[in-house]
Amino acid sequence: MNQGTSSEVKTTRISMWSGPRNISTAMMRSFGSRPECQAVDEPFYAYYLAKTGLRHPMYKEVIASQPTDWRTVAANLNVARASGSELYIKHMTHHMTEEVDLSSFRDHRNCFLIRDPKRVIASYAAKWDRITTDDIGIKRQFEIFRTLEKLTGQTPVVVEAEDILRQPEAMLKKLCHALDIPWREEMLSWKKGRQPEDGVWAAHWYASVEETTGFAPYKDREISLKPELTELMAEQVPYFDALRAHKI
Known part of the structure; x- marks a missing residue:
């Protein structure tokens, strides 16, 4: 397992x-609950909005809160840190x-969090009228998986959301x-x-999770999609299935 450059092998x-x-x-x-871990929330969001010109909710605030040059973001994530620390x-x-x-992520421990596209689309449709493959991100997830696999010579870790919700510990x-x-x-609370x-x-987005103190008990819900979805x-499905074949 790759663990960073020689000067910071314990990070x-x-x-x-x-x-x-x-x-x-x-x-x-x-992961942020781990004593030795610092969590970072979507560090490329401002870059993405600045690059695409998309007007997401609070886009001005997002752009003002982070660097908009991806090179700066990547460099910040890879800066030397205290020995024994974790960055999630x-x-x-x-x-x-x-x-x-x-x-930039060659020496990271890369993990892919996947979810059934039917569930993703149903959840997305409840919030947005327009949904595209780019919005869902599963195809791009597969592309990144394959790229990192080639770069590192290792198959990245894959975990499915429903598995975690069913048996968190x-x-x-x-x-x-x-x-x-x-x-x-x-990590459980x-x-x-x-x-x-x-x-x-x-x-804008985290009201529901802010009410939680741990993973909620799993509830299996029947999901149906509108014909146009x-x-x-x-x-x-092909991208999801290809990733799912590697899940732990």
């Missing part, structure tokens, strides 16, 4: 690659445009083992409310 950087409408914020809460980075795969050099222990980090009991690592956009889902 562990975990890049968690997710799409939207997943349990990515809860996972950031979980919550990535949104659709933030990573083609110009971003993924070799068992799956988090399994994930820690796969990432070659020690299990911490603290966190303080209610906003956390120091939350991005400025938390004011079934074709979109079908487009995502």
Whole structure:
């Protein structure tokens, strides 16, 4: 398992690659609860908005809160840190445009958080009228997976959101083992409310997770999509299945 450059071999950087409408914020809460870990919330968001010109909610505040040059962001994530520390980075795969050099993450412990595209699309449709493959991020997730696999010579770790929700402790222990980090009991709970690592956009997006103190009990819900969304889902399935084949 790669562990950084020779001058900082004891620093562990975990890049968690997710799409939207997943349990990515809860996972950031979980890892942020580790005593030795600092969590970073979507560090490429401002870059993505500045690059694409998209007008997301609070886009002005987001752009003002982070560097908009991807090179600066990547350099900040790789700066030398205290020996024995951990850095957990919550990535949104659709933030990573083609110009971003993924070799910046060669020495990270890369992990892919996946979710059934049917569930992603149903959740997304409840918030937005317009949904595209780029919005969902599963195709880009697969592309990043393959690129990092080639760059590192290793198959990145893959974990499915529903598995964690069904068995939080068992799956988090399994994930820690796969990432070659020690299990911490603290990962199962966190303080209610906003956390120091939350991005400025938390004011718009994180109301639900701010009410939690841990992973909620899993509830299996029947999901149906409108006919116009079934074709979109079908487009995502091959990428999801290819990633799912590697899940722990």
